[in-house]
Amino acid sequence: MRPVVVDRGASWMHRLDPRAKLVPLLVFLVALGTAHRALPWVAAGLFLLLAAGLISARIPLSGALSRAALVLPFSLVFGAACWLAGDPARGVALAVKSYLSALAVLLVASATPLPDLLRGIESAHAPRLLLMVAQFLFRYLFVISEEGRHMSWAAASRGASLRAMAAGRSVRFRAAAGALAVLFARSYARAEEIHRSMLGRGFSGRFPSLDRLHFRTRDGVFAALASLAAAAVRAAAERMA
Amino acid sequence: MLPLVQVRNLRFRYEDGVEALRGVDFRLDAGESVALLGANGSGKTTFVLHLNGLLAGEGSVEVCGLPVERQNLAEIRRKVGLVFQDSENQLFMPTVLEDVAFGLLNLGRSRDEALERARAALETVGMAGAAARAPYHLSAGEKKRVAIAGILVMEPEILVLDEPTTFLDPPGQRALTALLASLPQAKILVTHNIPLAVATCRRAVFFQNGVIAAEGPVGEIVTRFGWDLTVEASNPCR
Amino acid sequence: MAAVHIPDGFLSTPVWATLDVTAAPLVGYLARRAQRGFDEAKVPLLGVMGAFVFAAQMINFPVGIGTSGHLVGAALLAYTLGPASAAIVMSAILATQALVFQDGGILALGANVLNMAVMGVAAGYLPFYLGAAGRWRRLSIFAGGALSVLVSALLALSELLISGVRMPASVLGVSLALFAVSAVIEGAITLAVVRALEHIRPGFVGNPTRSSWGPCAIGLAAVLLAAVGVLFASTAPDGIQNLAIQTGTAARARVLLSTPFAGYQAAFFESAWLRKGAAGLAGLVLVAGACLLIGRAARNRSV
Numbered sequence: 001m002r003p004v005v006v007d008r009g010a011s012w013m014h015r016l017d018p019r020a021k022l023v024p025l026l027v028f029l030v031a032l033g034t035a036h037r038a039l040p041w042v043a044a045g046l047f048l049l050l051a052a053g054l055i056s057a058r059i060p061l062s063g064a065l066s067r068a069a070l071v072l073p074f075s076l077v078f079g080a081a082c083w084l085a086g087d088p089a090r091g092v093a094l095a096v097k098s099y100l101s102a103l104a105v106l107l108v109a110s111a112t113p114l115p116d117l118l119r120g121i122e123s124a125h126a127p128r129l130l131l132m133v134a135q136f137l138f139r140y141l142f143v144i145s146e147e148g149r150h151m152s153w154a155a156a157s158r159g160a161s162l163r164a165m166a167a168g169r170s171v172r173f174r175a176a177a178g179a180l181a182v183l184f185a186r187s188y189a190r191a192e193e194i195h196r197s198m199l200g201r202g203f204s205g206r207f208p209s210l211d212r213l214h215f216r217t218r219d220g221v222f223a224a225l226a227s228l229a230a231a232a233v234r235a236a237a238e239r240m241a
Numbered sequence: 242m243l244p245l246v247q248v249r250n251l252r253f254r255y256e257d258g259v260e261a262l263r264g265v266d267f268r269l270d271a272g273e274s275v276a277l278l279g280a281n282g283s284g285k286t287t288f289v290l291h292l293n294g295l296l297a298g299e300g301s302v303e304v305c306g307l308p309v310e311r312q313n314l315a316e317i318r319r320k321v322g323l324v325f326q327d328s329e330n331q332l333f334m335p336t337v338l339e340d341v342a343f344g345l346l347n348l349g350r351s352r353d354e355a356l357e358r359a360r361a362a363l364e365t366v367g368m369a370g371a372a373a374r375a376p377y378h379l380s381a382g383e384k385k386r387v388a389i390a391g392i393l394v395m396e397p398e399i400l401v402l403d404e405p406t407t408f409l410d411p412p413g414q415r416a417l418t419a420l421l422a423s424l425p426q427a428k429i430l431v432t433h434n435i436p437l438a439v440a441t442c443r444r445a446v447f448f449q450n451g452v453i454a455a456e457g458p459v460g461e462i463v464t465r466f467g468w469d470l471t472v473e474a475s476n477p478c479r
Numbered sequence: 480m481a482a483v484h485i486p487d488g489f490l491s492t493p494v495w496a497t498l499d500v501t502a503a504p505l506v507g508y509l510a511r512r513a514q515r516g517f518d519e520a521k522v523p524l525l526g527v528m529g530a531f532v533f534a535a536q537m538i539n540f541p542v543g544i545g546t547s548g549h550l551v552g553a554a555l556l557a558y559t560l561g562p563a564s565a566a567i568v569m570s571a572i573l574a575t576q577a578l579v580f581q582d583g584g585i586l587a588l589g590a591n592v593l594n595m596a597v598m599g600v601a602a603g604y605l606p607f608y609l610g611a612a613g614r615w616r617r618l619s620i621f622a623g624g625a626l627s628v629l630v631s632a633l634l635a636l637s638e639l640l641i642s643g644v645r646m647p648a649s650v651l652g653v654s655l656a657l658f659a660v661s662a663v664i665e666g667a668i669t670l671a672v673v674r675a676l677e678h679i680r681p682g683f684v685g686n687p688t689r690s691s692w693g694p695c696a697i698g699l700a701a702v703l704l705a706a707v708g709v710l711f712a713s714t715a716p717d718g719i720q721n722l723a724i725q726t727g728t729a730a731r732a733r734v735l736l737s738t739p740f741a742g743y744q745a746a747f748f749e750s751a752w753l754r755k756g757a758a759g760l761a762g763l764v765l766v767a768g769a770c771l772l773i774g775r776a777a778r779n780r781s782v
Contacts (some may be wrong), residue, residue, distance in 0.1 A: 029586050034492050071486050071581060078489070078644055085645035094644070097488025102581040109578050113375070115335035117578060127510035127567075132519060134571040135335060136526020138579070141533055142377055145328055148534030155538075169541045176540045177671030180550065183538070184531060184559075184672070185679050191527040193330040196295050196522060200323045201344035201391065202315060205518040208346030210355075237304050333523065 008226040013111045018120030020219035021108045024226035028104050031234040032097055041237035043096045049233055050103050052224075057111045064110070068103040075099070114138045119213050132207060151179045176215055243306050245269045245399050245427050246292060253287060261287040262298060263451035269399065274428040276438035276459055278468055285431045286326075288448070289401050292429070293321040297425030305398060319348065322397030322426075326404045328384035332376035336366070337387050340376065344395040354387030362394040363387070366420060382413035386420065393424070400426045406434045435459075435469050482551045482628070483635040484576060484591055487584030491642035498638070505597060506570055512563035521564065528560060529568045529575075540668050552601030553595060553631070553670050554623040558611075558684050559676075562604040569596035590607030594634040603627030605688070612686040617670060625662040632658040684724030686759035 013021070015236035028046065035042045054064050075098040109117070115138065118131045155175055246269035253262040261284045271274060271376035277285045294309045294317060302309040302388060304317045338359055345355040363369045366386040370419050376384060385405060392400065405421070406414045418437045421428065430468040432438055438445060438459050446456040447466055463469050514521065525535075532552040539547035556565035573591050583591050603623040610619030636654060640646070642644040646654070673684050 024587070029487055029584075033487055033495070035588055068581065075486060075488075078639070078646075081646045081650045082644060084650065085647045089646045090643065090645065092488055098486035098584070101487035101584055101586075105578065105581050105585055109581070113335070114575070114579055127507050127523065129510040129514045129519070130506065130567055130570055130574075131524075132522045133525040133529060133567055134574055135534075136333065136523055137529035137568075137571050137575055139333060139335060139375075139377070140527050140530040141575070144527070144530040144534040145537065148537045152538050167274050172541050173667075174671060174675070176538050177668065178675045180535055180538050180668075180672045181675030181679055183534060184676060187527050187531040187534075189523070190330055191524040192524040193325065193327065194527070196290075197325055197331045197333065197344075198520075198523070199295060200293055200318055201395065202317070202318050202347035203520075204347060205520065207519055207522070208343065210342060210346065210352060 027227040045233035154220040251300035276442040283448040322392035338372040362390040381408040484583030556569035557604040599631035602630035621666040629662040632677035
């Protein structure tokens with residue numbers, strides 16, 4: 001799991017308000033998800049739209065295409081199940097729709113840092129607690145993952161001894177449980193220290209909000225155009241078939 | 242002249258029964274900088290956590306004449322700026338600028354004023370270009386400087402730093418030493434780093450088993466307790 | 480197969496839309512319960528423990544020749560943070576997974592949240608609530624872990640089947656077997672971690688507090704399992720019938736098939752949309768109703 005680095009200024013799409021990217025994303029996903037007729041045409045059209053988006057956002061195309069493909073193993077299993085059960089069309093549809101959906105989310109997520117996305121979602125009246133928790137989760141995600149990685153290396157180094165291997169599965173199982181428990185305790189202690197740090201800087205129960213989002217005309221224009229594009233591609237493709 | 246910090250007979254016992262402080266007397270006057278030396282577990286960190294009310298023990302702790310009690314905590318936490326050992330746990334906001342502004346926004350300042358002062362504080366510590374960056378991507382030295390900025394922005398009377406040079410490489414330690422030496426506030430430095438103590442503090446106190454065993458000029462305390470890093474000539478590894 | 484994150488494009492529109500509409504107010508309610516007032520002091524703890532669950536996926540638990548499992552965490556969070564907070568943490572995890580790692584769909588987020596963050600946590604908390612204070616503590620901790628994963632997976636599978644994802648009986652059988660194995664693994668890991676935790680910090684994983692959440696979880700879990708059983712029988716008649724015939728439970732299956740929600744044909748409505756949506760909603764209303772009734776009864780009794 002490599003850290004996702006989103007450089008705020010990398011392209012004009014990065015500098016858009018997150019809401020201007022989230023609305024077309026939802027339109028796209030619904031247009032794709034509800035498409036039944038002429039799926040090959042719809043999929044091709046929407047794929048081209050995404051490719052255009054990736055290129056204008058200066059996101060490396062091959063990297064994006066392969067990252068989105070991580071959903072395929074899961075989809076292909078269900079696709080194969082459908083095929084075996086006599087519904088091959090649906091099997092293909094599952095794979096295609098899940099891939100394009102993943103690619104669309106990847107485009108928006110690569111062009112918008114998660115904390116900004118969360119601020120955008122706040123406008124839709126999602127519970128504030130949930131968004132703040134997600135913000136902190138993301139902040140400490142890589143810190144604790146690294147700690148976890150080091151612990152599993154340490155456990156593996158110790159486990160690589162002949163004696164450990166001979167001791168068998170249950171010993172290694174308990175060792176892994178021990179490592180997790182230590183990681184849990186350390187994370188808990190870290191949270192307590194963060195809380196102390198907050199108190200030390202005057203935290204009195206509510207996080208102050210630094211309003212970061214400004215919805216400008218160009219954001220509105222982009223949101224409208226991108227949404228229309230997705231809907232239009234779907235309509236046109238269905239007419240073509 | 243009112244002392245900035247006056248501690249009398251401070252005692253503290255942790256929940257698991259460990260008696261971390263057994264009667265500490267301490268005083269800090271305006272403009273002074275004091276180094277807290279001592280072995281790990283001798284009570285130095287526990288002691289500093291009492292200075293802004295994060296821990297509460299028995300005895301009396303007064304900051305600028307105010308007893309450290311619930312009703313005074315807001316004021317005291319502005320006057321005492323505590324920088325933790327692990328900056329990772331201190332920079333918890335998504336961007337550097339938001340984190341530095343956090344304290345000011347808690348104090349009720351306006352957004353514009355908070356941002357302006359935050360930028361100025363970043364300038365002071367030499368991190369002006371990092372305002373929009375995410376804390377995770379900073380180096381240990383950069384994180385430490387941003388943490389200090391987040392404290393400076395609240396205009397504290399006393400800077401308290403808990404082992405600030407841990408995690409820093411030698412150039413980072415030298416840069417931090419230079420920065421701290423240039424700051425005018427009174428300072429309390431918990432540290433094992435003797436060059437830092439010598440460069441920034443005149444006085445040192447030596448913690449031992451939850452009490453202050455001795456105090457005096459930094460050089461004297463270091464020599465008396467053998468608290469420097471030189472190794473004896475009869476090194477078995479040679 | 481421990482945690483099934485449904486991607487976009489799998490669920491039919493009535494299913495994902497209904498589940499999104501149901502999940503939203505539920506998560507709002509759970510957020511209010513977790514927070515209790517305006518104090519946001521818990522945020523760092525919940526966020527950091529969410530990060531822990533992510534990191535925990537990296538630690539491999541050897542379970543067989545060459546295979547290893549890892550912790551899913553809904554039950555462990557429920558025991559250590561309380562069910563409402565655990566649900567919020569799991570929701571934050573799912574949202575992060577969907578947005579940042581494209582693991583699980585966006586439109587399908589309601590479904591995934593209901594399956595794992597709400598039902599998974601409730602089902603995981605239930606055995607703990609019932610048995611953690613008594614002689615069967617270790618068994619309840621294990622059972623909670625197992626039940627949380629099993630319930631989440633069964634729900635996900637039902638939703639896929641209702642949406643028209645077809646599966647031959649053999650694949651269905653293999654999936655169920657995999658779910659059972661994952662459930663046992665989660666139970667074992669959860670128990671092992673709780674015991675190791677108590678070793679480091681004795682008394683850390685305490686006993687559940689008496690509140691209306693517990694009986695609510697009972698209601699949820701009971702009706703849930705019944706509903707899932709009905710869904711299975713009624714939505715994949717071919718697969719289930721073959722499986723049933725093979726395992727000799729054909730007679731019982733025929734009885735289940737004739738219940739009012741068989742084939743998800745709530746006969747009163749004409750349009751497919753309304754039919755499926757209504758049946759889904761009815762199931763959830765059943766759940767909510769049972770929850771309220773039992774919750775009220777428990778409150779009266781515990782006065």
